[in-house]
Every structure is written in C-alpha cells, then in structure tokens.
Amino acid sequence: MRAWLAGWVMAAGASGAVQAEVWAFIDADGVAHVAPQQVDSRYRRVIGDAPGGNGSEAVPGKTDRTEGLLLWLQIAPxxxxxxxxxxxxxxxxxxxxxxxxxxxxxxxxxxxxxxxxxxxxxxxxxxxxxxxxxxxxxxxxxxxxxxxxxxxxxxxxxxxxxxxxxxxxxxxxxxxxxxxxxxxxxxxxxxxxxxxxxxxxxxxxxxxxxxxxxxxxxxxxxxxxxxxxxx
Missing domain, CATH: 1.10.530.10 (Lysozyme)
Known part of the structure; x- marks a missing residue:
C-alpha cells in the first residue's frame, strides 16, 4: 500500500496538484482517510516534504514527529x-x-x-x-x-x-x-x-x-x- 501511495503522490505531483505529500488519519471505525494535503485538523503528515521533513525520508523516524510516525506504522504494509x-x-x-x-x-x-x-x-x-x-x-x-x-x-x-x-x-x-x-x-x-x-x-x-x-x-x-x- 505504501508503494501504491507513493505512486499516487508522484502522479499528483506531476499534475502540479501537490508537492509529494500524503496526509492521513484513522477514524473511530478503523478506516484510514488519506489525502494529498491536510484536509482538516485530523490529518497528520505521513509522507512528504512539509516542514520538518525533506521530501525523501528513507528513515521516517529520523525526521518525522511521533504522531506522524505512529500513523505510518499503522498503515505501512x-x-x-x-x-x-x-x-x-x-x-x-x-x-x-x-x-x-x-x-x-x-x-x-x-x-x-x-x-x-x-x-x-x-x-x-x-x-x-x-x-x-x-x-x-x-x-x-x-x-x-x-x-x-x-x-x-x-x-x-x-x-x-x-x-x-x-x-x-x-x-x-x-x-x-x-x-x-x-x-x-x-x-x-x-x-x-x-x-x-x-x-x-x-x-x-x-x-x-x-x-x-x-x-x-x-x-x-x-x-x-x-x-x-x-x-
């Protein structure tokens, strides 16, 4: 799924819509909501070059805040x-x-x-x-x-x-x-x-x-x- 998300982000970036970011949250029913930008305050950055990251994080834990890393750990295959x-x-x-x-x-x-x-x-x-x-x-x-x-x-x-x-x-x-x-x-x-x-x-x-x-x-x-x- 992460590889698919990365491809989705690259495609969106090529269209000029975003700069290689994935934002997400998991609701009370266990459904993961994923978007190329922060739709509202529930969304946390999972992948991308928002402030605090460099856009090519080979090791998410070295740069991501704990909350973003927690979400990544929940959805990464x-x-x-x-x-x-x-x-x-x-x-x-x-x-x-x-x-x-x-x-x-x-x-x-x-x-x-x-x-x-x-x-x-x-x-x-x-x-x-x-x-x-x-x-x-x-x-x-x-x-x-x-x-x-x-x-x-x-x-x-x-x-x-x-x-x-x-x-x-x-x-x-x-x-x-x-x-x-x-x-x-x-x-x-x-x-x-x-x-x-x-x-x-x-x-x-x-x-x-x-x-x-x-x-x-x-x-x-x-x-x-x-x-x-x-x-």
Whole structure:
C-alpha cells in the first residue's frame, strides 16, 4: 500500500496538484482517510516534504514527529508484514514487541536492506562486530554482513542485544544510549545517559514512540482506506 501511495503522490505531483505529500488519519471505525494535503485538523503528515521533513525520508523516524510516525506504522504494509516476526522475537527474548518496533522505526524505517555509512546493517542497524557478539553458533557460520540482511536474524540479534543491555544497565533509557553511542561511552559517563545531544535525541525519540505504541496496543488498526482527491 505504501508503494501504491507513493505512486499516487508522484502522479499528483506531476499534475502540479501537490508537492509529494500524503496526509492521513484513522477514524473511530478503523478506516484510514488519506489525502494529498491536510484536509482538516485530523490529518497528520505521513509522507512528504512539509516542514520538518525533506521530501525523501528513507528513515521516517529520523525526521518525522511521533504522531506522524505512529500513523505510518499503522498503515505501512512493510510494518504489518513483520508483525509475526516481532512477536516471535519479543516472546523469545523477553523484550516488548513495541520496543522492537520503535527501535526499527527510528533506526531503519523498516528497510531491511539499509546499510549506514558506519556499516550498521538491516532493520535494527547492527554492526558486524555486534552481530557476531550476539549471534548463535549456527548463525556465525554465515558472515555477519550477509546474515544481518536477513530480517529474522537481524531482529532476533537485536532483541538479544536489547535484553542484555537492559539487564546490565537496569533501565531502558541507558540501554538505548549504549545501543546508540556504545557501551564504552556509557561506562565513561558512569553508567548513566551520556550528555551527548545526538544520543539523547535518539533515546528520546525511541522512548516517545515506544510509550505511544504501548498506549495504542489495544487500539484497532485500519481496516479500510478512503482517499480524498487533490484540490
């Protein structure tokens, strides 16, 4: 559906109607209402180059506000496709499914093929060194740079890591800081959240999204979509 929406936006943009934006909201009946502009105050930007975005966000969580990202997580087919895997990893490693979803949204925007300039790979953006540390003996038979592109291996590896960091640091905020900045950085800051702007912003974004997802755990997802024409 997201790919179809992107095509719809491009077509609308080519006609001069909009500048590559998608706005949406989900009503009380679980119907997703989608439009190429903000029809009224209920609509939130999901895709596009409105203020706060750059029009080509490969990783929505890096730029979108929590409310827009929440809506995207409800309607994006790549997110729905990973739901069984996230539940499986959450049960296997004792990590909330919502936390896994929040980390993936912020780290890769659910792009399983994402590779960062620093060499972090896949959905949870795990480096090969870290991947080897948290791999099973069977997984180590395949090079980390290859196996971490497998969504199942990537998510299970990340879930093991999150569970381990949370146990050792006694709090999800510091665990996320160690995930982002490295355990050495956290140790140098006395085992507390480092006073590093990038790390604090990362932790805040993941925690905000995690909390919002927990609140919406019982909420009904979109069952239907209605499109509003471009003005």
């Amino acid at each position: 790549e997110v729905k496709a990973l739901a069984p895997l996230l539940r499986e990893a959450a049960l296997a490693h004792g990590v909330d499914e919502e936390l896994l979803k929040a980390v993936i949204a912020v780290e890769s925007g659910f792009n399983a093929r994402a590779v960062s300039p620093r060499g972090a790979i896949g959905l949870m953006q795990i480096t090969p060194v870290t991947g080897d540390r948290y791999a099973t003996p069977l997984e180590r038979r395949t090079p980390a740079a290859t196996r971490l592109l497998d969504p199942k291996i990537n998510v299970h590896t990340g879930a093991r890591m999150l569970a381990d960091l949370n146990r050792r640091y006694g709090g999800i905020d510091v665990a996320l800081a160690a995930w982002n900045a490295g355990e050495g950085t956290v140790r140098r800051h006395g085992g507390k959240l480092p006073d590093i702007a990038e790390t604090r912003a990362h932790v805040q974004m993941v925690l905000e999204l995690y909390w919002a997802l927990l609140q919406e755990r019982q909420a009904r997802g979109a069952r239907e979509m209605k499109l509003q024409p471009a003005r």
